[in-house]
Amino acid sequence: MGYFLYRFLSSDEVIYIGKTKNLERRISKHFSGNGHLEHDCIYETDKVEYAKVETNTEMDMLEIYYINKFAPKYNKINNYQEKNIFISINEVKWCQLEEFEIFKAKYELMKTDLKKVNEAKAELQALKKEINFISYKLEKIYENINNIERNSVVPLIGYETREKDKINNKVSEVLSIIKRNIYNKTSPAHIIENVHYKIIDERYLIDFKAIWPILEEYLKSKNDELMGRKEFIKLLIRSKYICGATSKYYYKTIRLSGKACKVYVCSLKDL
Known part of the structure; x- marks a missing residue:
């Protein structure tokens, strides 16, 4: 000192x-x-x-x-x-x-x-990217397996077959209306990309909460009725049109028109 x-x-x-x-x-x-x-x-x-x-x-x-x-x-x-x-x-x-x-x-x-620590950190970051990529690939494989199971040509027996067909038909009716109005810009029920839905890898991420009032008004003008949104969601997640077997895969939160929206991941290819 x-x-x-x-x-x-x-x-x-x-x-x-x-x-x-x-x-x-x-x-x-x-x-x-x-x-x-x-x-x-x-x-x-x-x-x-x-x-x-x-x-x-x-x-x-x-x-x-x-x-x-x-x-x-x-x-x-x-x-x-x-x-x-x-x-x-x-x-x-x-x-x-x-x-x-x-x-x-x-x-x-x-x-x-310190140099060794930085090198180890860089290797860890590279591994994380690789793991994320593998996870994405596995998700895709899992999704494809579920799609194959839903669209299997092996006939189901009795009640289960009829129930599945009934669900798919009800869901397809609503999704067909949505799909038609996505591409019909002159329709009063015109549904707008990045406002009501988003497309990622040919999958439609749809905000049904925002779309539902539009569909109700549209069908009301044609003297037709629309089922309740919650009832439709229950059918949707049991249908062949939902992408992913669990909510982890078919239910997401994304930004549409600058705000966070809860969307369902759907396939509209078979409509």
């Missing part, structure tokens, strides 16, 4: 001047990579020198003096770089810091470890 000035040199050029009351701790912190100095400064340093002074005031004044005398490139504060400074001062005696080589060696080791 005491009052110290210290300086970092690179090929005898002073590149940084500092002050401290605990020399070993301050230099150790610089060379740990956790100090405020740029890593380039630590890397360029090939010698550290210090000088002990008597008082805190002397330490503060001499730091400013030597910063402006040597104009070290890594000193950002108090570095006025004034050319004509006339001041009478007793120069301090600079001593070489013997522990410098130890601090430098620790820094080099830390830098190597």
Whole structure:
């Protein structure tokens, strides 16, 4: 403990001047990579020198003096770089810091470890991307398997077959109206892309909550009625027109017209 000035040199050029009351701790912190100095400064340093002074005031004044005398490139504060400074001062005696080589060696080791950590992080990011891609592929495969099961040519027996057909017919009636009005821009029930629905990979992500009042008005004008939306959703998720076997795959939240909307992922290819 005491009052110290210290300086970092690179090929005898002073590149940084500092002050401290605990020399070993301050230099150790610089060379740990956790100090405020740029890593380039630590890397360029090939010698550290210090000088002990008597008082805190002397330490503060001499730091400013030597910063402006040597104009070290890594000193950002108090570095006025004034050319004509006339001041009478007793120069301090600079001593070489013997522990410098130890601090430098620790820094080099830390830098190597940091490089390994960064390389490991990059590898982890690459693995995450690969896992996400594989998950997407598996989702597609799972979806295709479910579509094959729904559209299987193997006839179902009895009640189950009739029930499935009944559900598919009811759902297809509503989806057919939606599909017709998607492409009929003159219809009073015109349904607009990126407002009421979105298309991704040939699948329709439909906001039925927004579409339902339009369909009700449209069918009312034709003296026809529309089933309740909640009733339709229950049928939809049991039909062959829904994409995905569970809500994780067929039920999403996306942005339409700048707001978050809950949509169902449907296939309209067979309509």
